[in-house]
Amino acid sequence: MPPKTTDVVEEEDLDTLADETALAARRVVAAYATDAEECVMLFNMLGIAPEDDVEND
Known part of the structure; x- marks a missing residue:
């Protein structure tokens, strides 16, 4: 069954997670x-998924 148009969420409508939550x-x-x-796939x-440009201190 195709999704209802109300079920489709535009990417710009998604909130980003807080760093601690992620x-x-x-x-x-x-x-x-x-x-x-599997871990990377699930991330x-x-x-x-962690940012690619994050540097380890």
Whole structure:
């Protein structure tokens, strides 16, 4: 069944997660992922993938 037009959300309408929320979500996903590949896939699906340009201090 195709989605209702009210179910379609434009990307600009999505709110970004707070850094602490995204970090907590990444920890939960990483804890339950069966391997690194699944972890990265889930991060991307959930929109919580770490930024590429983040530098480790």
